[in-house]
Amino acid sequence: MIEYDTVIGIEIHCQLASQKKIFCQSENAFGNSPNYHIDPTCTGLPGALPVLNPKCVSLALRLALATDSAIAPRSSFDRKNYFYPDNPKGYQITQFRTPFCSEGKITLKSGKKIRIQRIQLEEDAGKSIHVGDASLLDYNRSGVGLIEIVSHPDISSPEEAIEYLKIIHNLVVHLEISDGNMEQGNFRADANVSIKPKGSPILGNRVEIKNVNSFKYLEKAVQYEVQRQARVLSEGQPIVQETRGFDSDKNETFSQRTKEDAQDYRYFPEPDLPDLLISEEWISSVKESMPELPQIRSLRYQDKYDLPVYDADLIASWKEGSQYFDNLLSRVSPQVTPKIVSNFYMAEILKIVKISQENKGTQEITEVPYPLDWAATILLETQKGKITGRLAKEVLDLSFEKNQDPKIIIQEKGFTVLDDPQAIEKVIIEITLKHSSEVKAYQEGKEKLFGFFVGQVMKVTAGKADPKVVNDILKKVLLGK
Amino acid sequence: MNSMKISQIQKMFSENPDLMTGFYENIFKNIESQNPEYNSITHVYPDIVKKRIEELSQIKNPQDYPLYGVPIVIKENIQKKNYSVQCASKILEGYLGQYDSTAVSSLEKSGAIIIGTANMDEFAMGSSNEYSIHGPVHNPFDKKRVSGGSSGGSAVSCALGFASVTLGSDTGGSVRQPAAFCGIYGYKPTYGRVSRYGLVAYGSSLDQISPFTTSVDDLDTVMKVIGQTDPKDATTLLHNYQGKKACDLAQIKVGIMPSLWSKGVDKSIVESINKTIEQMKKLGVTIKNIDIPTIHKCISTYYIIASAEASSNLARFDGVRYGYREENSQSIQELYTKSRSKGFGKEVKKRIMLGTFTLSQGHYDAFYEKGQQVRNYLKKEIAKAWDDVDFILLPTTPTLPFSIGEKCEDTLFMYLNDLFTVPANLTGIPAISCPMIEGDKETDLPIGLQFYAPYNEDEKLIGFAHALEQKQLFGHHRSDVFMNQGGL
Structure with a gap:
């Protein structure tokens, strides 16, 4: 049995959370009635022109900075031409020749670096909705800003692929670049997978796995694909360069389109947009206004509050949670020490979050489902000795369950401390x-x-x-x- | 006796707005009676105009509106809400503007009245205005001849006095060439001087909305209104057109390339030009021979770049959201293929195919990329010429207006008609076509004289043309053609 190396490259499409779309003035909003957030530019009416929204560039620059990338002082836009009903102009505006950002990197837990080949700005397409015989078109998403993040083929296992994806996902969410909601299609990933005999410098034919909408399925799809390719090669067959989808019922990838059907996108420079010039001043202003990264935040918790690494990492890993922690700490300081707040947060607040996730049946929780004031009350009352630590837990549980102010619960239940x-x-x-x-x-x-x-x-x-x-x-x- | 000159109309109506109603009734009557012969207008909007007059009559300080009550016709590829933007194509049959182009809103903010839309070559592709779903436009000097194109309808509408100013679009000469054929001024501003927002794109890196007028003063006035930076068009220049600069002819040096027009240019055109050059010399203008060798590569370069951009720009006309759709289609591919095959005319399809080919994998470098290199080279060559001269003089066209139907199938002839106009589009510089006072001796057909100026020197160019106009070098007016111009 020949041993193989797995070679994986990942392309991520991530919607930018700008208020307006990337080349026009329509709102970038999810959930309104179809074709509500549209205008002549993003529906491709005759004579309409694109104008770059600089806010999208600023958001994209955050990721460039966080991945230690080279930022091009001058980059440009191109047209990618193809016909599809959700592509109203007949072309997508993207950055083909010169992306604004290249050669970045992120570090996996193992210490291995995954290089990012390029990050480019582009626009999203609309949505086709098929109802019976009819196809309906919704252009609310058309023209929403996207960044495409293309990794080098540095990833050598499905596990590394998922770790890479999670790191990028964490970055875009923490840096408030994107909502990163995979279910809503804010964050989409394609994987290029190939295998080659162990140690061989020659890359095998690659297969692109597209349209997989969760980390879990992508991991399974890549795992399946690696095994499938090894089997094909062992049978003496060549790997067909193609695009494959993933069937989550069968846990299998399936052929969608071979290289022969590949489209010629006829890229050429977008004549309607001047070159994108990014000055040092622009980069510095982005740096200054950039939200804190998880790693940086964890260091802050360790240095400033003397929290153990475990506590600091755990709290810092969830953006909304760490904001909650920061606010809670500032409300109860200096009476309550950071370590007590940290214990309370990790043991009690995160427990509530978990219950909420289970109740809602989703991992996507965007805020701590317990009022900050109430949490502060419980901590302060405990500190004052009005309730004991053991009672504090009960008060919290009851208050969350009944959605009632813990003060009332303490009074009504006679939960006040017996200190006579x-x-x-x-x-x-x-x-x-x-x-x-x-x-x-x-x-x-x-x-x-x-x-x-x-x-x-x-x-x-x-x-x-x-x-x-x-x-x-x-x-x-x-x-x- | 009234005239169609902007300053006079503006003065007349701002002093007495009540005169507008009768004046516009008269215009529509003229159009109704004459348009069937010339076919320059495709749609008029008397009801909208009526409301517009009422609106304008309410204005308290009409004298502050530089185009108060001034009638304007726009090419059928410039958007005005609820006006036809058919682009003379079957594929946009019945399509009305969904919003106002920036040029139109600027004109209207200045008090202008848009009376209707003008015929054109389909999607501005053509040099004779024969490739139109509305049929050919007829030359006002000889109805059997072409108006020139692609903005033929706008040129003829201006020459016939249907409007004081008409707007066209100039991608490779589409305003200057018909201006030359119709004996009026046609001005292609510096690329980015006038907003393209709302102009249906043909070759985006070449297109400029460009006006036709019967005097340089009118050009100057209308450029002040439309020559403005626009946040909706990222390619507009950052500063506005400032108004023509005073010009001392004795200080001016003009470059000429006689060897360029010694071959392939009608003899009478060369003669007229030489005569005008002699007059210019008498006025103190210095004439210098210059050389721009790359000019010979311009036609092929132009057709590669314009067609490539067009193939992409016209992709949106796919039968999905608006315009002509072939209903009996089994698949989306079939819908695209049938709608576009039937919706577009022959010339447009030819250029889409050409552009699709030159952009395709394996050909891009040899064609589009090479074209851009030639373009950059040409820019440098022309930029060098400005070390020696202030302006460059060229014929506008190599021929007089030809007969309708005569050259329809002669693609090469048609494309070569743009020889002297395309360099200005490829390099983005401003260019003007002026009607020389003497036309062709035999036929009395008008002849255009063209000047190029350096990038961004619109004010200087218009000032120069104005100075020559003052010396009676221009203005090939014939009373039967320009009857509405002076005889309302």
């Missing part, structure tokens, strides 16, 4: 009377039993007793002072 020394002493004395043999054992040196007594007090007071007061009084009583 006399009442606590009364409870303790009753317990020592009941457990006289344990008292004796304790007094004879079995100090471990202290915990037992605390547990009993908590049991009797339903966890409301202030642990500090309990400790003080319990010591006195047990030692007979």
Whole structure:
């Protein structure tokens, strides 16, 4: 059996989250009635012209900076000509000859670098909707800004492919370049897969896997494709250069179009748009206004708040979550320490998020589903000693479940801390009377039993007793002072 | 007696807006009676014009509107909302403008009245205005002859006095050549001087909306209105047309290339030009021989680039969203093929095929890329000429207006008719065609004289043409042709 190297390159199309489309003044918005966000330019009416929206360039520049890419001071646009009903002008405006950005890189966990060949600006197409015999066209998406991110064929396994994709996805979401919603088609990836005998410098024929709309399926498609190619080669057959789709029911790729059917796009320079000039000033202003990257944020958590690497990475990895954490921390500082907020966030808040995801049946959650004020209340009340840590969890769960202010819950449920020394002493004395043999054992040196007594007090007071007061009084009583 | 000159019309109506109604009734009457013979107008809009007159009558300070009440006709490829933008093609039959082009809104903001649309070669492809779904346009000097093209309808409408100003589009000479054939001024501004927003694109890197007038002053006035930077067209220049510059003819040096027109140019054209050159010398203008060798490569370069861009620009006419659609189609491919095969005329299809070929894989470098190189080379050559001269003088056309039907099938002849006009489009420089005072001796047909100026020197060029006009070098007016111009 010959061993093979897997060679994978990835092309990502990612919609830019600009307010307006890339070459016209229509809104870039999802979910309105069909053909609502349109104008002469993005529907290809006669005589309409494109004008570049600089906001799209600024967003795209964030990714160029985050991937340590070379930014071209002068780049240009080209027309890619093809006929399709959702392509109203008969051509797509893209950057074929000179993309604005090239030769970037990202680093995988293993330390391996994946090089990015180019990032180019272009426009999205509309949507064809097939209803029975009819085909309907919606141009709301037509002309929405896209970046196409093309990797070098540096990826050598399906796992690396998914890691690469997730890193890029994280970047575009954290940097607020894109909503990155795969279900809505904001973020689409195609994979070029080939195999070659281990160590051979000659690349095999590549197969492009297109139109796969989740990371999971893409991983499966690439896995299948690698095996299929090895099988074809072992049977002495050549690999056909082609485009393949993925059947998620069968977990198989299938042929869509061979190279012979490949279109000639007749690229040529877009005469309606002058060259795109990107100045140093423009790049600096993008740098200054750029949202924080997860890695940078994690470092900030470690340096400024002294959080452990595990905490810092976990909190920083989700953009909305880390914003929530930042806001919560600033609300409860300095009374509550960062580590307590971090524990609370990781254990309690993320638990709520997970429940929400399960309830909604989706991973796509764009905000923490629990009011910041309420979380701050719970932390502060705990800190003041109004409720115990154990009660805090219960209050939070109830408050989330009932969607009710934790203050009300604390009042109504009598969740306030029992910190009256006399009442606590009364409870303790009753317990020592009941457990006289344990008292004796304790007094004879079995100090471990202290915990037992605390547990009993908590049991009797339903966890409301202030642990500090309990400790003080319990010591006195047990030692007979 | 009234005239169609802008300044006089503007003055007359701003002093007395009530005169507009009668004046416009008269215009529409003239069009109704004369248009069947010339076929220069495709649609008129008397009802819209009526409303427009009412609107203009309400204006409190009409004297501040430089085109107050001035009648204008636009080529049928320039958008005005609810006006035909058929581009003389079956594929856009019945299609009306969905929005206003920037040129039209600028004109209207200045008080102009757009009365109708003009005939043209289909999608502005042609040099005789014979390739039109509306039929050929007839030359006002001899109805058996062509008007020139592709903006023939606009040229004839201006010459016949249907409007003070008419707009055409000039991609390779489509305004200057018919201006020469019809005895009027045709001006192609510097590329980017006038917004192309709303002009149906033919060759995007060459197209310019360009006016026809019967005087240089009118050209100057209309350029002040439409020669403005436009945020909707990223290729417009950053500053606006400032108005013609004063010109001292004794300080001017003009470059000529007699060897270029010694062959293949009608004798009478050469004679008229030489006569005008002598007059210019008498006025103190210095004449110098220059050489621009690459000019011989211009026609092939032009047809490669223009056709390539056209093949892409015309892809949107696919029968899907608007325009002609072949309903009996089983697949989207069939719908495309049938709609486009039937919707486009022969000349347009020829250029789409040519352009598709030159852009295709394996041919791009040999054709389109090479064409762009020639273009850059030509730019450098012409730029060098400006070290020695202020303007370059050329005939506008190598021939007099030919007979309708005579050259229809002679593609090479037609393409060569653009020989002297395309270099200005390829290099983006401004160029004007002026009607020389003496036409052809035998037929009295008009002859155009053309000047090029450096890039961005529109004001200087118009100032120069104005100075020559003042010295009576231009204006081949014949009362029977220009009867409406002076005799309303």
